[in-house]
Amino acid sequence: MHWKIAYAQVKKIPRGRVMTYGQLAAAVKLPGGARSAGRAMAASPSGKGIPWHRVVGAGGRLLLREPNVWMQRRLLESEGVRVAERRILDFKMRQWLPVRKKRKA
DNA sequence: CATCTGACGACCG
DNA sequence: GCGGTCGCCAGAT
Numbered sequence: 628m629h630w631k632i633a634y635a636q637v638k639k640i641p642r643g644r645v646m647t648y649g650q651l652a653a654a655v656k657l658p659g660g661a662r663s664a665g666r667a668m669a670a671s672p673s674g675k676g677i678p679w680h681r682v683v684g685a686g687g688r689l690l691l692r693e694p695n696v697w698m699q700r701r702l703l704e705s706e707g708v709r710v711a712e713r714r715i716l717d718f719k720m721r722q723w724l725p726v727r728k729k730r731k732a
Numbered sequence: 733c734a735t736c737t738g739a740c741g742a743c744c745g
Numbered sequence: 746g747c748g749g750t751c752g753c754c755a756g757a758t
Contacts, residue, residue: 648740659754661740666755669739682739690739699739 630667633657636725637668640681643706644723645715647685654725665690678702687718 632655640646646654648664657663664682671679680702684690689710691699700710709716 652740659740659756662738662754663740665739667739671739679739684739685741692739695739 633664633667634677637677637682640678640723643708645681645683645721646723647683649685651682687715689713
């Protein structure tokens with residue numbers, strides 16, 4: 628589907644930064660909103676270089692289920708993103724706003 | 733075509 | 746701060 632665009636956006640997420648499903652959905656204007664973003668990631672073809680692990684739930688929460696969340700956490704930590712069980716630490720700073728970022732210090 | 737399910741998000745207790 | 750519920754929308758069965 629047009630999930631391609633979602634993937635394209637995800638690929639733009641810089642290393643060590645994350646985006647929420649809601650943001651992603653809004654950024655590419657996915658019809659179903661955040662949920663569709665989630666579906667898109669769930670169906671994301673692995674091995675295509677899509678940093679799906681950089682897409683998290685609102686508030687920087689890891690919404691994946693048991694086995695996968697561990698991998699996501701590991702991938703994030705490998706990029707320097709600190710994670711506590713199911714939540715990204717310093718999410719506010721870690722969050723990446725497409726193009727018009729400019730987060731305050 | 734009816735129903736269920738879910739990698740969501742906002743609210744409420 | 747956390748868990749439970751409701752609302753939403755798109756796919757799958």
